[in-house]
Amino acid sequence: MKIDSSLAAVVTGGASGLGFATVKALRAAGVKVAIFDLNEETGEQAAAETGSIFCQVDVLSDESVDAAFAKARAANGQERVLVCCAGGGNAVVTARRDKETGEIKTFPADKFEWVIKLNTVGTFRCITRAAEGMMGLEPINGERGVLINTSSAAAVEGQMGQAAYSAAKAAINGMTLTIARDLSREGIRCNTIQPGIFDTPAMARATPEMKAALGKMVPFPPRLGDADEFGSMVLELVRNGYVNGEIIRLDGAIRMQPR
Numbered sequence: 001m002k003i004d005s006s007l008a009a010v011v012t013g014g015a016s017g018l019g020f021a022t023v024k025a026l027r028a029a030g031v032k033v034a035i036f037d038l039n040e041e042t043g044e045q046a047a048a049e050t051g052s053i054f055c056q057v058d059v060l061s062d063e064s065v066d067a068a069f070a071k072a073r074a075a076n077g078q079e080r081v082l083v084c085c086a087g088g089g090n091a092v093v094t095a096r097r098d099k100e101t102g103e104i105k106t107f108p109a110d111k112f113e114w115v116i117k118l119n120t121v122g123t124f125r126c127i128t129r130a131a132e133g134m135m136g137l138e139p140i141n142g143e144r145g146v147l148i149n150t151s152s153a154a155a156v157e158g159q160m161g162q163a164a165y166s167a168a169k170a171a172i173n174g175m176t177l178t179i180a181r182d183l184s185r186e187g188i189r190c191n192t193i194q195p196g197i198f199d200t201p202a203m204a205r206a207t208p209e210m211k212a213a214l215g216k217m218v219p220f221p222p223r224l225g226d227a228d229e230f231g232s233m234v235l236e237l238v239r240n241g242y243v244n245g246e247i248i249r250l251d252g253a254i255r256m257q258p259r
Contacts (some may be wrong), residue, residue, distance in 0.1 A: 001080065001144055001238050005030040008076040010069070012126055013086030014052075015042040017200035018230045021052050022083050025231030034072030034079070036086065036126070044056050059086050059122030069129050078137055080145040081238055082130035083208035087119040087150065089165030094128065094235060112164040119168035120175075123149055127179065127190075141241070144187040148237050151194040151247065157256035167224060169194075173247050180245035189244040191237050196251025218252035225250065 001007070009026050013019035014035035021096040023046060029092035033052040037043040040056050047054035057068035072079065089200070092255045095106045100236050127147055151169045160168030172192055180190040197203075197214050205212070233250055237243055 001140070001241060003029045003031060003235060003238055005032070007081060008032045008034070008072075008079045009081035009083065009239075010034045010036060010072055010079045010130065011083045011085060012036040012057070012122075013084070013150075015039055015046040015054075016052050017085070017202060018195065018198060019044055019085030019226055021227035021231040022085060022234045023052055025228070026081070026083075027051060029235060031081070032076040034068075034076055036068050036072075038086075051086050059125060060117055062125065065125050066130060066152075068127040069133065073133065078133050079130060080134060080137065081148070082126060082145070083148045083150075083234055084123045084126055086122055086126075086149045087168070089119070089154075089168070091161040092164070093161050094163050094208060095102065102232070107163060112167075115164035116168045116171070116226050118166070120171040123172055124175065131183055131186070131188055134188050139187045142187055143189070143241055145189075146238055147179065147183075147188065148234055149190070149192040151192045153194060153196045153249075153251055153254065153256050155194060159256055160259045176247055177245040184244075189241070191243055191245070192247045193230065193233055193237070194249045194251070195230060196225060196249070196254045196256075198227055198230065200227055202236075217257070218254045221252055223252075225252065 009031050011019050011023050012022045015037035023033050027050045035047050035052050035054045036057040043054040055068035055071045058064040092107045096106050137144045149172050151172045154162050154166045155169035155173050176192040
């Protein structure tokens with residue numbers, strides 16, 4: 001798909017981290033971008049900085065997502081690109097024994113369910129809306145649009161305490177090929193990027209020493225990923241019309257350890 005000012009895109013979780021890097025990469029290529037994010041303050045700042053439109057959205061709500069797509073399309077036209085970066089997790093082990101009292105505590109099911117809803121269901125909710133809109137477009141060189149999801153190394157090598165996050169991201173991996181097949185007759189591609197450890201605001205609490213130690217876990221290059229490298233991969237997946245149904249690791253060949 002040709003990337004220029006005729007193209008409109010939606011980026012969920014676009015106000016920070018990998019999402020914001022994606023917004024910047026798309027805008028630098030001339031694409032009209034709508035930022036979907038829950039945080040109004042950072043969303044407005046990101047939109048102002050990049051010349052995008054901000055749509056406050058809760059990906060857990062049908063009504064909120066529908067309203068955001070309507071606002072984005074009123075401003076930029078029907079999107080041909082959807083990049084889903086919205087998500088998050090928690091760190092709770094499946095079951096643990098208190099070292100002092102011996103009491104056994106388990107991972108609350110509602111907290112597990114929230115992570116699944118935020119990452120997997122939230123991603124799928126946005127995919128269905130984007131696909132529906134793209135299906136009304138005329139194909140360009142046989143293609144109507146492209147969907148790009150964000151997984152995680154935790155999908156295949158989850159560390160201790162990541163049961164919910166691993167399950168949620170593994171589900172995104174699992175539905176990638178199926179969605180690509182579902183939408184193949186409509187000329188809509190679906191791919192997933194599976195990043196390793198990236199230097200994003202989520203790493204803000206890590207000291208330089210901690211970041212250096214994490215970087216040494218990466219075979220090559222021995223450093224944390226740069227968010228701009230994620231944005232670059234998004235652009236390639238938009239451009240390259242033969243990449244479809246793929247899960248692409250972007251991690252410097254890291255394989256995560258148990259902790």
